[in-house]
Amino acid sequence: xxxxxxxxxxxxxxxxxxxxxxxxxxxxxxxxxxxxxxxxxxxxxxxxxxxxxxxxxxxxxxxxxxxxxxxxxxxxxxxxxxxxxxxxxxxxxxxxxxxxxxxxxxxxxxxxxxxxxxxxxxxxxxxxxxxxxxxxxxxxxxxxxxxxxxxxxxxxxxxxxxxxxxxxxxxxxxxxxxxxxxxxxxxxxxxxxxxxxxxxxxxxxxxxxxxxxxxxxxxxxxxxxxxxxxxxxxxxxxxxxxxx
Numbered sequence: 564x565x566x567x568x569x570x571x572x573x574x575x576x577x578x579x580x581x582x583x584x585x586x587x588x589x590x591x592x593x594x595x596x597x598x599x600x601x602x603x604x605x606x607x608x609x610x611x612x613x614x615x616x617x618x619x620x621x622x623x624x625x626x627x628x629x630x631x632x633x634x635x636x637x638x639x640x641x642x643x644x645x646x647x648x649x650x651x652x653x654x655x656x657x658x659x660x661x662x663x664x665x666x667x668x669x670x671x672x673x674x675x676x677x678x679x680x681x682x683x684x685x686x687x688x689x690x691x692x693x694x695x696x697x698x699x700x701x702x703x704x705x706x707x708x709x710x711x712x713x714x715x716x717x718x719x720x721x722x723x724x725x726x727x728x729x730x731x732x733x734x735x736x737x738x739x740x741x742x743x744x745x746x747x748x749x750x751x752x753x754x755x756x757x758x759x760x761x762x763x764x765x766x767x768x769x770x771x772x773x774x775x776x777x778x779x780x781x782x783x784x785x786x787x788x789x790x791x792x793x794x795x796x797x798x799x800x801x802x803x804x805x806x807x
Contacts, residue, residue, distance in 0.1 A: 569636035591660035
């Protein structure tokens with residue numbers, strides 16, 4: 564089996580039904596859906612237990628955040644590649660088929676497509692890494708990108724030290740280590756939700772993003788300057804989020 568889909572959930576019943584419909588209506592059914600639940604009490608588990616296929620996996624137990632849950636899912640995969648799909652994201656019907664076809668043709672460590680986000684489309688392989696970090700390599704960590712599980716044997720799992728941007732750190736680590744990327748800018752894999760912590764804790768995201776950039780970029784002053792400019796540009800948003 565080429566690909567597993569990993570989804571983390573916690574009281575996601577209000578929107579998990581849409582993702583489940585997308586997953587179960589994929590035109591290529593040759594995948595396993597692995598769901599790592601953090602202890603939902605809102606009917607999420609009961610719903611998922613009633614719709615998943617026999618080869619899919621559900622685990623429900625306390626975790627230390629989204630990346631701890633993702634790591635559990637990675638350890639359960641038996642496929643060559645995995646995809647992350649947030650509980651409130653959407654996957655288009657031919658996405659697994661498209662990724663499977665390209666995964667069979669070549670052996671890149673990362674295969675990255677495009678993704679819809681709000682009224683925009685985000686594309687892979689665009690812009691400067693010094694400015695955009697992982698977003699210059701992939702359109703998004705969720706739905707639009709598949710990763711070889713083998714990468715984690717070489718480079719470790721997602722760190723729990725960065726609860727928001729562990730994906731950024733991992734992408735930079737594998738990129739700097741020579742991982743191979745294959746880009747599909749003309750294929751849109753799905754829709755990325757803007758309801759997650761990346762958007763609800765903007766200052767936290769910006770801070771962790773800058774920490775990763777400072778770790779990998781040589782021009783530290785430039786990264787501090789960018790951080791200051793982004794804080795000033797989004798000051799109102801940051802202040803409003805602190806009040807919530």
